[in-house]
Amino acid sequence: MTINGPFFHPAWAFLALALALPFFRGTWWRCLLLVPPLIAIWAVVHMQEGSYGVLPYLGQEMVLGRVDRLSKLFANVFAIQALIGMIYALHLRDRAQHAAASVYVAGSFGCVFAGDYLTLFIFWEMMSVSSTFLVWLNRKPVSIRAGLRYFLFHTLGGLLILAGLLLRYRAVGSLAFIAISPENARFFDWLILTGFCVNAAAVPLHAWLPDTYPEATVTGAVFMCAFTTKTAVYALARGFAGFEVLTVAGTVMAVYGVLYAAIENDARRILSYHIVSQVGYMLAGIGIGTAMTINGATVHAYAHILYKGLLFMGAGCLLFAAGTARLDQLGGLLRRMPWVMIFYMVGALSISGVPFFNGFVTKNMTIHGTVAAHREWIGFMLEVAAVGTFVSVGLKLPYFAFWAKPDSKIELKPIPANMYVAMAIAAGLCLAMGVYPQMVYRILPHPVFYAPFEVYKVLQAVLLLGFTGLGFFFMHTVIKPLPARNLDFDILYRFVGNAFVAGFTRPLAAVDDIWTQVYRRVGLAALMGSARSAGVFDRQAIDTAVDGTASTVHATSRFFLRIQTGRLQDYLAWMTVAAMLVFTLVWWLADWG
Amino acid sequence: MSKDLGDFLDRLRKGNIGAWKLGLFVFLGAAIVVNFFIHPRHAEYFLDNYPGHWAVFGLVVSVAMVLVMKKIVQPLLKRPEEKDDD
Numbered sequence: 254m255t256i257n258g259p260f261f262h263p264a265w266a267f268l269a270l271a272l273a274l275p276f277f278r279g280t281w282w283r284c285l286l287l288v289p290p291l292i293a294i295w296a297v298v299h300m301q302e303g304s305y306g307v308l309p310y311l312g313q314e315m316v317l318g319r320v321d322r323l324s325k326l327f328a329n330v331f332a333i334q335a336l337i338g339m340i341y342a343l344h345l346r347d348r349a350q351h352a353a354a355s356v357y358v359a360g361s362f363g364c365v366f367a368g369d370y371l372t373l374f375i376f377w378e379m380m381s382v383s384s385t386f387l388v389w390l391n392r393k394p395v396s397i398r399a400g401l402r403y404f405l406f407h408t409l410g411g412l413l414i415l416a417g418l419l420l421r422y423r424a425v426g427s428l429a430f431i432a433i434s435p436e437n438a439r440f441f442d443w444l445i446l447t448g449f450c451v452n453a454a455a456v457p458l459h460a461w462l463p464d465t466y467p468e469a470t471v472t473g474a475v476f477m478c479a480f481t482t483k484t485a486v487y488a489l490a491r492g493f494a495g496f497e498v499l500t501v502a503g504t505v506m507a508v509y510g511v512l513y514a515a516i517e518n519d520a521r522r523i524l525s526y527h528i529v530s531q532v533g534y535m536l537a538g539i540g541i542g543t544a545m546t547i548n549g550a551t552v553h554a555y556a557h558i559l560y561k562g563l564l565f566m567g568a569g570c571l572l573f574a575a576g577t578a579r580l581d582q583l584g585g586l587l588r589r590m591p592w593v594m595i596f597y598m599v600g601a602l603s604i605s606g607v608p609f610f611n612g613f614v615t616k617n618m619t620i621h622g623t624v625a626a627h628r629e630w631i632g633f634m635l636e637v638a639a640v641g642t643f644v645s646v647g648l649k650l651p652y653f654a655f656w657a658k659p660d661s662k663i664e665l666k667p668i669p670a671n672m673y674v675a676m677a678i679a680a681g682l683c684l685a686m687g688v689y690p691q692m693v694y695r696i697l698p699h700p701v702f703y704a705p706f707e708v709y710k711v712l713q714a715v716l717l718l719g720f721t722g723l724g725f726f727f728m729h730t731v732i733k734p735l736p737a738r739n740l741d742f743d744i745l746y747r748f749v750g751n752a753f754v755a756g757f758t759r760p761l762a763a764v765d766d767i768w769t770q771v772y773r774r775v776g777l778a779a780l781m782g783s784a785r786s787a788g789v790f791d792r793q794a795i796d797t798a799v800d801g802t803a804s805t806v807h808a809t810s811r812f813f814l815r816i817q818t819g820r821l822q823d824y825l826a827w828m829t830v831a832a833m834l835v836f837t838l839v840w841w842l843a844d845w846g
Numbered sequence: 847m848s849k850d851l852g853d854f855l856d857r858l859r860k861g862n863i864g865a866w867k868l869g870l871f872v873f874l875g876a877a878i879v880v881n882f883f884i885h886p887r888h889a890e891y892f893l894d895n896y897p898g899h900w901a902v903f904g905l906v907v908s909v910a911m912v913l914v915m916k917k918i919v920q921p922l923l924k925r926p927e928e929k930d931d932d
Contacts, residue, residue: 395928515911516920518927579927588856592848624890632890640907656859709886716881716900719874724908726870732912739923 260305260318262366263293263332264376267359271352283343286351290336293362297328304368313428316368322698323551327365327487329696330555331358333682334479334562341566341675342472353386354476361480365487369428370418370445373488377414377452381407384481387473388465399468406461406746410451417444435496446493452485453536454529455502456509460743463513463525467578471569474521478565479558482528486535486554490698493539494547500540504634506533511641513741518734520568520578520650524561527604527646530638531557537635538619541626544699549619555693556611556686560603563679564646567597570672571654574665580650580734584658589665594655596676601651603683605643608714611686614694614705617714621703640721647718648725649732877901 266289274282302325305318335358345351356379363376381404388400420441422428433442447458454462462482466474489499510530517523531553538550570593572578575586587594603610606617616639624632686693694701725732816827881897893899 512911512915512919515915516923587859588852591852591855594855595851621890629891636903637907637911640904641911644908644911660856707887709884712877712881712884713886713900715877716898717904719877720901720904721908722870723874724905724912728909728912731916735920735924736927737920737924738927739920740925741923 260300260303260320261292261296262306262318262362263289263296263328264359264362264366266292266296267335267355267362271355271359274348274352274355277348280346282348283346286339286343287336289355289358290332290339293328293332293335297325297332300325307368310371313371313422314369315372315428317363317372318366319368319430320366322696323487323491324365326551326555326696326698327483328362330558331361331365331480331483334558335476337562337566337675337679338472338476338479340678341475341569341672343671344669345472347390350387350390350470350473353383353390354473356383357387357476357480361484364484368430370414370421370430371428373430374411374414374418377484378411380481380484381411384473384477387477388469390473391468391470393468396468399465402743402746402750403461403465405750406451410448410458412448413444413451414448417441417446417448420444430492432494433492435493438496442493446489446496446498449485449488449493450502452481453489453532454482454485454506455499455532455536456505456529457742457745459506459509459529460741460746462529463517463522463741464743466525466528466565467519467521471573475562475565475569478524478528478561482532483554483558486532486539486550489536490539490547490551495542496540498540499536500628500631503533503536503538503540504631506530506536507635507638508533508641511638511645513739514645515641515649515732516735516739517645518579518581518736520571520580520583520654521565523580523645523650524564524568527564527642528557528561530642531561531604533638534616534619534635537631538622541623541628541631543622543626545622545625545703546619548697548699548701548703549615549622552690552693552697553612553615553619556603556615556683559679559682559686560600560610560612563596563600563676563683564604566672566676566679567593567600568650570668570676573672574668575663576666579736580653581736582663583654583661584656585661586665587655588660590655590668592673593668593676594651596673596680597651599680599683601647603687605647605718606639606714607647607718608706608711609684609687611683611690613714614687614690617705617710618701618703636717640717640724643718643721644725644732648722648729649734652725652729653734874901 270285270289273285277285300320302320302322304316305320306316308315308317338354338358342351342354360376360378360380360383363379364373367373367376385400385404385407388396388403418428418441421439424439424441438446451458451461466477469477493499507530510526510528510533514523514526514530517526535550535554535557538546538553568578570590571583571586574590574593575583577583599610603612606612616635620632620635620639623629623635690705694703816823878898878901881901885897886894889895893903
C-alpha cells in the first residue's frame with residue numbers, strides 16, 4: 254500500500270545536520286544538535302501507517318518508509334534516545350563526533366523504515382562506518398586498533414547480508430524485506446540471518462561488542478549501546494521471528510554475558526557484556542515467536558535502550574571525571590559524585606528488574622512468555638541471567654565505583670550540566686515506564702495480555718533480587734575486580750587476523766620479494782636489452798627513413814627552385830612539355846579505355 | 847546541592863553498619879514469611895509451590911556464579927590489560 258500522506262523520514266534531519274556541521278564556526282551551532290531529534294520525535298508521533306518514499310530502482314521498488322507498529326515502536330525510542338544522547342554530548346566542540354553520531358542515528362532510522370533489503374543494506378553500512386568513527390574519534394592507539402577490528406567484523410556481517418540479499422533476489426526475484434517462515438528458509442536467508450546476528454552480538458559473533466564499546470568516546474558509547482544491537486533486534490523481529498536457533502542463541506547470550514561481566518574490571522566492559530546478555534532475552538523471545546514473546550522482546554528493547562543509555566552515561570561520567578572507568582582504580586566516589594550514583598542506580602535497578610523500574614515490566618513479560626510457550630528451561634536460564642545482572646550491574650559496579658574504598662582523593666574533572674540533564678531525563682523515563690507500563694504496552698506490535706504487578710510477581714522479584722544481594726554480601730571480597738583482560742572469542746578473530754597475516758600476507762610479501770629480485774635480475778636486463786635494440790632500430794630504420802624523406806623533399810625543393818627562373822620563355826617551354834604530357838596521357842587513356 | 851547530598855549519603859554510609867545489616871536481614875526474612883501466604887495463581891515451575899524457593903535460587907546462583915567465575919574461570923582467562931599507549 255502506498256500512501257502519499259504526510260511522512261518525514263527522520264534520517265534526513267540527521268543527515269542534513271551531519272552535512273552542515275563542517276561549515277559551522279564558533280560554538281553557537283551546538284544548539285542545532287537538538288533540532289534533528291526533536292524533528293524525529295515530532296515525525297514519529299505524527300506518521301501514519303503505510304508505505305512512503307517508494308523509488309523504482311533496477312526493476313525493483315526501494316521502500317524508504319515502511320511505517321507499521323513494529324517500525325514505529327523502534328523509531329519512537331530511537332528518537333527519544335537520540336535526543337538524550339545529543340543532550341549528553343552538548344558540551345562537545347568536536348564537530349566530527351557529532352557528525353558521526355548524526356550519520357549513525359540516521360542509519361538506524363533508515364534501517365527501521367526500510368521496506369526492502371537494498372535500502373536496509375545501505376543504511377546498515379552507513380551505521381557500520383559512522384559508528385567506527387565514534388570509536389576512532391577517541392583518538393587513542395587502543396581505540397584505533399579496536400575500531401579497526403570492529404570495522405572488519407562489521408564488514409564481514411555486511412557482506413553476509415549483501416550475499417544473502419543478492420542470492421535471494423536471484424532465487425525469488427524480490428528484494429522485499431518481509432517475514433520468512435523457518436520452514437521455508439533457504440541458505441541465502443541463513444546468510445542474512447547470520448549477518449543480522451553479527452550486529453545483534455549473538456554468541457560467538459559477539460566479541461566485537463565488549464572489545465570495542467569500552468574504547469569508544471564517552472558520548473559515542475551512549476549512542477552505540479542503544480542503536481546497533483537494537484536495530485539488529487528489530488531486523489530479526491521483522492524477518493526471522495520463530496527461528497529456534499535464535500531461542501538457543503539468545504539464551505546462551507543471556508547467561509554468557511552475565512558470567513563474563515562478573516569477572517570484568519572496566520565499567521563500560523561490564524555494561525557491554527550486559528548488552529550481550531540483555532539482547533539475549535530479546536533474541537530468545539523472537540526465536541520463540543509467540544505474540545507475548547515478540548511483545549516481550551520488543552518492549553524489552555525499548556526499556557533496554559533507555560536504561561542502558563543511562564548506565565553508559567553514568568559510566569561515561571566516571572570516565573570523563575576520573576579519567577578511567579576501571580573499577581580497581583575507582584572507589585569511594587559516593588560523596589563527590591552523588592548525583593551520578595543516583596542516576597546510575599536508577600539504570601542499575603531498571604536493568605535488574607526491580608519492581609517499579611522499567612526492566613521489571615519488560616524482562617518478566619519475556620520470561621513469562623517463554624514459560625507460557627512451555628519453554629520452562631529457557632525461562633529458568635533467563636532467571637539465572639537476571640541474578641547475574643543484579644550481581645554485576647546492580648551491585649558490583651556501583652559498590653566498587655562509589656563505595657568499597659575510603660573517600661576518594663583522585664582529581665575529578667567537573668561534569669558539565671548537560672550530562673546531568675540527559676541522565677535525569679533517562680532516569681525519569683525509566684521510572685515512568687516502570688510505574689506506568691501502559692505508556693509503552695499500548696504501542697506494542699500485538700495486544701498485551703500481561704499484568705506485571707501481580708502481588709506474587711512483585712514478591713518473586715523481591716525474593717530473587719533480595720537474596721542475590723545477600724549472596725553478593727557474602728561474596729563481595731571474592732568478586733573484587735582485578736586489573737586484567739579476560740580472553741573471549743575476540744581471541745578467535747584476532748587469531749584469524751594473525752593467521753591471515755601469517756598465511757597470506759607474509760607468503761605473498763615473500764613471493765613479491767622474489768618477484769622483485771627476478772624483475773631486477775631478469776626483467777630489468779631484458780628491458781635494457783630491448784631498449785638497446787629499440788635504439789639501434791631507431792637509428793638504423795626510423796632515422797634512415799626520416800632522413801631519406803627529408804633529403805627527397807630537399808632535392809625536390811631544389812629542383813622546383815631551379816625551374817622558377819622568372820623568364821617567360823622557360824615557363825612556355827615547361828607548359829608545352831606539360832601539355833604534351835597531358836595530351837599523351839589522355840590519348841593513351843582513351844585508347845586503353 | 848551536590849555537596850549537601852554527597853555529605854548526607856556519606857553520613858549514611860559511615861553510619862551504623864550493624865543497623866543496615868539488621869535491616870536487610872529483617873527485610874529478607876519478612877519476604878520469606880510473606881511467601882508462605884502469597885502463592886502464584888498458576889505455578890509456572892513446580893518449585894513455585896515451595897515458599898522461599900526463589901530466595902534459595904537467588905542466593906545459590908549468585909554465590910555459585912561468583913565462586914566459579916572468579917576462582918576457576920578467571921585464572922584461566924586472565925591476561926594483562928591493553929594499555930592506551932601500546
